[in-house]
Amino acid sequence: MEKSSDTLLYSRIREKDKDALEYLYDRYEKILFSFLYKMTQDRDLAEEALQEVFIKIWRGVGEYDDSKGKFASWLFRMAQNSAIDLIRKRKKPTVPLDEVAEMPSGESSVEQTAEWQEEKEHIQAAVSQLSAEQQEMIQLFYFKGHTHEKIAELCGLPLGTVKSRIRLALSKLKKTLHGMQERGAIDE
Structure with a gap:
């Protein structure tokens, strides 16, 4: 399948095109799994949330x-919501990015562990390039699972400012990760 925009793939999926779903899955599976694993610290839970999405x-x-925004932002929000729902069912807390543990060695092969570590480093490098305010928004929203409203309350900021910072941070992360991918630092 030729490289298609996310919105075109989404439209085709709405028409029950299985190839489009598979292509979209291949495009986002690694980064979404990494995001979900960091959020849950549970491989099975992350896989279940990914499947739910x-x-x-x-x-x-x-x-x-x-x-209302970019497709990738919507997809990550959907992933976050799926993980939060599963966490609530299992009553396991979310964990901030700086406290994420390494993948347990008994649960994966050496290759998977190396790949996980590499993906983690790419994401951490991309997040570290954000401003302190944007890092805080990503931390609170994606890794601690707070709503926009709760973040506004915690930070003493207007709701619109919180939403803008998150949107800008995601845009910068996307550009940074895309740049890393173009330079060959991240595999497609």
Whole structure:
């Protein structure tokens, strides 16, 4: 399948195109799993949340609206919500990025562990390039699972400022990770 925009793939998935779903999954699986694993610190939980995201997309749960933001932001938010729901069911806390433990060695092969470490380093490097305010927003929103409203309350900021900082941070992260991928630092 030729390289397609996320919104085009999403439209095709809405028409029950299995190839489009597979292509979208291949495009986001690694980064979403890494994000979910950091959030849950549980490989099984991260895999379950990842699966939930793509099942919801296939079933048309929670429609994407391009007027409300970028597809990748919507996808990560959907992943975060799926993980939070599963965490609440299991009553396990989320963990901040700087406290994320290494993947347990008994649960994966050496190659998977090396790949996980490499992905973790790429994401941490990208996050470290954000401003302190943006890092705090990413930390509170994605890794601690707070709502926009709760972040605004915690930081004493207007809700619009919180949303803008998160959107800007995600945009910068996307550009940074894309640049790393173009330079060959990240495999597709």
